[in-house]
Amino acid sequence: MFDYKSAFERSIEQVRVEGRYRVFADLKRVRGRFPRAVRRREDGTEQDVVVWCSNDYLGMGQHPVVTEAMQAEIEAAGAGAGGTRNISGTTRSAVDLEAELADWHQKEAALLFTSGYVANEATLATLQKILPGLIIFSDALNHASMIAGIRHGGCERHVFRHNDLEHLEGLLAAAPAGAPKLIAFESVYSMDGDIADLKGTIALAHKYGAMTYLDEVHAVGLYGPRGAGVAERDGVLDQIDIIECTLGKAIGVMGGYIAADAVIVDAIRSWASGFIFTTSLPPALTAGALASVRHLKAHPELRDRHQERARTLKARFAAAGIPVMPSESHIVPVFVGDPVHAKMISDMLLDEHGIYVQPINYPTVPKGTERLRFTPSPDHDDGMMDELVRAMDKLWTHCNVARRPAAA
Numbered sequence: 001m002f003d004y005k006s007a008f009e010r011s012i013e014q015v016r017v018e019g020r021y022r023v024f025a026d027l028k029r030v031r032g033r034f035p036r037a038v039r040r041r042e043d044g045t046e047q048d049v050v051v052w053c054s055n056d057y058l059g060m061g062q063h064p065v066v067t068e069a070m071q072a073e074i075e076a077a078g079a080g081a082g083g084t085r086n087i088s089g090t091t092r093s094a095v096d097l098e099a100e101l102a103d104w105h106q107k108e109a110a111l112l113f114t115s116g117y118v119a120n121e122a123t124l125a126t127l128q129k130i131l132p133g134l135i136i137f138s139d140a141l142n143h144a145s146m147i148a149g150i151r152h153g154g155c156e157r158h159v160f161r162h163n164d165l166e167h168l169e170g171l172l173a174a175a176p177a178g179a180p181k182l183i184a185f186e187s188v189y190s191m192d193g194d195i196a197d198l199k200g201t202i203a204l205a206h207k208y209g210a211m212t213y214l215d216e217v218h219a220v221g222l223y224g225p226r227g228a229g230v231a232e233r234d235g236v237l238d239q240i241d242i243i244e245c246t247l248g249k250a251i252g253v254m255g256g257y258i259a260a261d262a263v264i265v266d267a268i269r270s271w272a273s274g275f276i277f278t279t280s281l282p283p284a285l286t287a288g289a290l291a292s293v294r295h296l297k298a299h300p301e302l303r304d305r306h307q308e309r310a311r312t313l314k315a316r317f318a319a320a321g322i323p324v325m326p327s328e329s330h331i332v333p334v335f336v337g338d339p340v341h342a343k344m345i346s347d348m349l350l351d352e353h354g355i356y357v358q359p360i361n362y363p364t365v366p367k368g369t370e371r372l373r374f375t376p377s378p379d380h381d382d383g384m385m386d387e388l389v390r391a392m393d394k395l396w397t398h399c400n401v402a403r404r405p406a407a408a
Contacts, residue, residue, distance in 0.1 A: 018339065018362070019338075019339035019340040019343060019361070020339045020343075020361040020362055022361075025039055025350065025356060025358075026039060026040040026041075027039050027040075027049070027051070027356070028040070029061070029062070031062055031067060032062060033062075034051075034056070034059040034061070034062040034377070034379055035050055035051045035052070035054065035059065035377055035379055035380055035384075036048060036049070036050055036051070037049055037050075037051050037356070039350070039354075039356070047354060048354055049350065049354045049355065049356045050354060050355055050356065050380075050384050050387070050388075051356045052355060052356060052357040052374050052375065052376070052380070052388065053356065053357045053358050053372075053373055053374065053375055054375060054377070055218075055248070055249040055375065056249065056250075056252050056377070057221070057222060057249055057250045057306065057330065057375060057377055058221060058222070058250050058252070058296070058302050058303075058306060058377060058378060059252070059377050059378065059379050060221075060250065060251060060252030060253075060292045060295070060296070061252035061253065062252075063252065063292070063295070065291050065292070065295050066252055066253065066288045066291050066292045066295075067288070068291075069287045069288050069290070069291035070253075070284040070285070070287055070288040070291075071284075072287070073093060073283050073284045073286075073287035073288070074283075074284045076283075077091060077092075077093075077283040077284075077287075078283070079282060079284070080279075080282055081094075081279060081280035081281060081282050081283060082280075083279055083280070084276065084277065084278065084279060084280060085280050086276055088280070090280065091280070091283040091286060092283075093283050093286040093287040093290055094112055094280065094281065094283070094286040096286075096290055097110075097112065097286045097287075097289055097290040097293070098110040098111065098112060098257070100290055100293050100294065101245075101257055101259055101293065102259055104226065104227075104228045104259075104293060104297065105228050105229075105231075105232075105237060105243050105245075105259040106228070106232075106237045106238060107237075107243070107259040107260055107261065108260070108261050108262040108265070109259070109260065109261070109262040109264075109265035109266070110257050110258065110259040110260075110265065111257060111258050111259075111265045111268060111269055111275065112255055112256070112257050112280075112281060112286070113255065113256040113257060113258075113274065113275060114254075114255060114256070114278055114279070114280075114281060115246070115248065115254065115255060115256045116145065116217050116244070116245065116246030116247075116248060116255075116256035117144075117145040117148075117256070118145075118256060118274045118275075118278070119145075119244050119245075119246075119256030119257060119258055119274075120143065120145035120146045120148075120149050120215065120244055120256070121145050121146075121148045121149035121152060121274060122149065122268075122272040122273065122274025122275055123149065123213075123242065123244065123258050123268055123272065124136070124146060124149030124150050124152075124153065124184065124213070125149045125150075125152040125153040125272075125274075126153075126267075126268050126271045126272040126273075126274075127153070127182060127213075127268075128153030128154065128155040129153070129271055130267050130268075130271060131180040131182075132180075133155075133156075133179050133180060134153075134155045134156075134179075134180045134181070134182060135155065135156045135157070135158070135175050135176075135179050135180070135181050135182070136150050136153075136155055136156070136157045136158070136181075136182045136183075136184055137157075137158050137159075137160055137168060137171055137172065137181065137182070137183045137184065137210070138150055138157060138158070138159050138160070138184045138185075139159075139160060139162055139163065139184070139185040139186065139196070140159050140160065140161055140162045141162045141186075141189050141191075141192070142184060142185065142186060142215070143186065143190075143215060143217070146184055146186075146215060150184065158171045158175075162189075163194065163196055163197065165197060165200045165201065165204060168183070168201070168204060169204050169207075169208075172204060172207075172208040172210065173208065175208070177208075177209070180211075181205075181208060181209060181210035181211065182210060182211045182212075182213055183201060183204070183205050183210050183211070183212050183213065184213040184215075185201060185212075185213070185214060185215070186214070186215040186216075186217070186218070187214060187215070187216050187218070187219040187223075187229060187230035187231065188216075188218040188219040188222075188223075188230065188329045188330075188331070189218075190217075190218040190331060190373075191331075191333065191360060191364060191365050191371075191373065192325065192327065192331070192333060193325070193326075193327025193328060193329040193330070193331030193332070193333055194326075194327065194328050194329070195219075195230060195328045195329055196230075198214070198230060198231060198234050198236050198240075199234060199236060202236055202239045202240070206239075211241040211242070212239070212240050212241045212242070213241065213242045213244070214231060214240045214242070214243050214244070215244050215245075216228075216229035216230065216231065216243055216244065216245045217244070217245055217246045217249060217256075218249065218329070218331070219329075220245040220246070220249070220250060220251070221249070221250025221251055221292075221293075221296045221303075222250050222303055222306060222330060223303070225300060226296075226297045226300075227250075227296040227297060227300070227303060229243070229245070231243065241260060241261075241264070242258055242259075242260040242264060243258065243259045243260065244256065244257070244258050245257055245258075245259070247285070247289045247292075250296070251289050251292045251293060251296070252288070252289075252292050253285050253288045253289045253292065254281070254285055255281045255285060255286070255289060302378055305378040306330055306376075306377065306378050307330060309376040309377065309378060309380055310329075310330040310331075310332055310376050312376075312385065313332050313374060313376045313380075313385060313388075314327065314332055316385055316389045317332070317334060317389065317392070320389055320392065320393045321393075321396075321403040322334055322389075322392050322393065322396060322403065323335040323402065323403060325371065330375065330376070331373065331374075331375065332373070332374040332375070332376060333360075333371045333372070333373050333374070334371055334372045334373075334374065334392075335369070335371050336359070336370050336371055336372060336401060337368060337369065337370055337371075337402070338368075338370055339359070339361045339362070339367075339370045341370075341399055341401055342359035342360070342361060342370040342371065342372060343359045343361075344399055345359070345372065345395050345396075345399055345401070346358060346359045346372060348395055348398075348399075349391055349392075349395065352391075353387065353391040355387070355388055355391055357372050357373070357374055358372075358373070359371075359372060360372070360373045374388075
């Protein structure tokens, strides 16, 4: 008989040998103390840590306006949504949230999903049902959820080199003029921190009769006068056909959504299995997200502080000779280039300095580009940065990892 257990054991051992076996830190977030948390070690003891890699970019998961809205909604509506929206109906806060999200992105409608991953996979697969013969053009560094949705639909697809509009145009020009086309790309790419040329991509879409599908997961809440993302910052919201975002990063809770013309949203709602057959978000989550979005719209100073913190950390690393990678955004990646060294530095930062940052290894990034990915928030103060830079400087020497020349 087939030895099932050995097959699983071999798969795990392969990951260990390659130096990319992942261990999850046991962390307890403490309300009101973000970005501080409490780590439980394997021996049961506890350690105070500073979290430097959270995607709760603005700390909204800890903000009183969010937690109070969630508590009030539990008191008013209970815990669960009761099932799918098709069977159990929809909660009032979900309806209000979709209206708020549509307004945020200057679209006619929005549709909630249980996560950003599901929103991408379900929408991109469903578009291929609705648009027979669809050809999708996908950026080479698109998120795994986008790749999964594109593959799931089974349509003709072409991958263009990352942020290479010349390559994209060549692929578009070679496609049948009358075929439906979709360009799928992101605004902020979360591992390198670079930002797509939205205006250039939109111009190509118009030239070749393609729709645009923009993932703003790592930008929503963080860019633009009201925080709607890079498309708002660049003044092109009205020229993007479908925008996909998450509620689980800068908004601080959980879930995902798309925003688009009402007819597009209605068609996805009517055809997407990933929406139709899954339980709805609990009312406490939709109420918390609603409060968060309304707060973010009205408080640009959070975005200003967030950008300043990112710039400051990049400059501090560069001055210390730490190989911070070029980044246009709030993402601060530090190059290591080896999975074993990346994990070693991460472990030592945590164990010896109470600094938590996860190593980013293959398959999240290509082999040989392993890194530490820092995401400073408005709540990471100068003292925390002092401790981080001192620890990184010490460990870079201790682990004999390549440096860059210190700034003059």
